Amino acid sequence: MDIIDLIDRTRDSISARSVFGQPVHQGEVTVIPVARVRGGGGGGGGEGPVPEGNPREGMGRGEGTGFGLSARPAGAIVIRGDRVSWLPVVEPTRIILGLQVLAGIALLVHRLTRLSGRR
Template identity: 90%
Template sequence: MDIIDLIDRTRDSISARSVFGQPIQQGEVTVIPVARVMGGGGGGGGEGPVPEANSRKGMGHGEGTGFGLSARPAGAFVIRGDRVSWLPVVEPTRIILGLQVLAGIALLVHSLTRQRGH
């Protein structure tokens, strides 16, 4: 695979088709699921002589490519008649982590203010 092919595949994978799911209709309500999509790719190359001990005596070569894609649910657009609303996904683990960080900072500040007072 060459670098141009990798870039084309990356561009095709990270598109509106990846972000917006197929609309789901129930009665007069339409729901369009939405994802947060991130991705990237990379490539490499090389040339140059290889030590004589190598079976390809004196020949050099190298190559490399990589690709990554991450998708997480973000929410959904809900369409009722001529009204559109956004319902975000609530991620309990992120909320809990945020509260833990906040509690840690509060304990640190409390500890530092008590040390200054004595």
């Protein structure tokens, strides 16, 4: 597989098809799952002989590729008759982590203000 082929496959993977799932129909309600998708790819190259003094002198060539893709649920689009609504995904772990970071910052600020008040 060459680098151009990898880039084409990467571009095809990160598209609306990977963000919106197949609609689910239940009676008069249609639910379309939605995800946040991020990704990227990279490549390399090479050619030419290896510098003198190297036991593999005269050999040349190289290539390299890389690819990463991340998908997280974002929510769902709900269609009921002629009404459309958005239901976001609530991730308790991220909320708790955010509160812990905020509490840590608050404690640090409180400690710094107490220390500066003693001078």
